[in-house]
Amino acid sequence: MTATTEDDILRSARSLLVGGGYNGFSYADVAASVGIRKASIHYYFPTKVDLVSRLVARYREEAAAGFAELTTHHPDPLDQLRAYVGFWSACIADGTNTFCLCALLATQLPVLPEAVVAEVRAYFEMLSTWLRAVLESGSARGDFILDDTAEAEAEKFMAAVHGAMLSARAYGDPRVFDLVTEPLLAGLTARP
The missing domain is CATH 1.10.357.10 (Tetracycline Repressor, domain 2)
Structure with a gap:
């Protein structure tokens, strides 16, 4: 199965969560990790709670x-x-x-x-x-x-x-x- 942008976002968020907890990461961190803009994350997950x-x-x-x-x-x-x-x-x-x-x-x-x-x-x-x-x-x-x-x-x-x-x-x-x-x-x- 080919990874999608959504999969990449989730994988990055998981790594960041395990590394620093819920308040230890932001959409900017995920965007930098995945190589996309923050707006792209909001397309899939409007809020951090959703993500x-x-x-x-x-x-x-x-x-x-x-x-x-x-x-x-x-x-x-x-x-x-x-x-x-x-x-x-x-x-x-x-x-x-x-x-x-x-x-x-x-x-x-x-x-x-x-x-x-x-x-x-x-x-x-x-x-x-x-x-x-x-x-x-x-x-x-x-x-x-x-x-x-x-x-x-x-x-x-x-x-x-x-x-x-x-x-x-x-x-x-x-x-x-x-x-x-x-x-x-x-x-x-x-x-x-």
């Missing part, structure tokens, strides 16, 4: 497609979680995608416009639902020992993965992500 809301909605859509693919290609629940964590580990290590866009935006909820907040919350609900289903499946198969309900364990797992991203960023060391997530995965598996 970031669409970006988060697309991010959620891509994540949902990724979870569906993980579920299809990895029928084993532990393999699904390993693949999810492995995706982030690889991205953090190679610098292509060092932080979850929605986790970053969640840290800024008090200052975000309501339309963006709604999209961020929708992402977290979608991720939590997927994790809960994976954990329920693994528990039903006897592969996982859960200390709490699958819903509570999903929230803990999500918080640990996002916290590992934050720690890796804070230390400037991608290995920190694995230091947190490897025991997280090991702690789920049933012991003989």
Whole structure:
């Protein structure tokens, strides 16, 4: 698929958001990055709220497609979680995608416009639902020992993965992500 100007704008905005947060970029920054005029951005996204809301909605859509693919290609629940964590580990290590866009935006909820907040919350609900289903499946198969309900364990797992991203960023060391997530995965598996 050929990238469109809209795709280029969204890609630039995502990079700028992850690098500096919601208030850390402007349309001028996006225009310079993409090589277009600010007026061209306004054609696709009249306001910054429109731009970031669409970006988060697309991010959620891509994540949902990724979870569906993980579920299809990895029928084993532990393999699904390993693949999810492995995706982030690889991205953090190679610098292509060092932080979850929605986790970053969640840290800024008090200052975000309501339309963006709604999209961020929708992402977290979608991720939590997927994790809960994976954990329920693994528990039903006897592969996982859960200390709490699958819903509570999903929230803990999500918080640990996002916290590992934050720690890796804070230390400037991608290995920190694995230091947190490897025991997280090991702690789920049933012991003989």
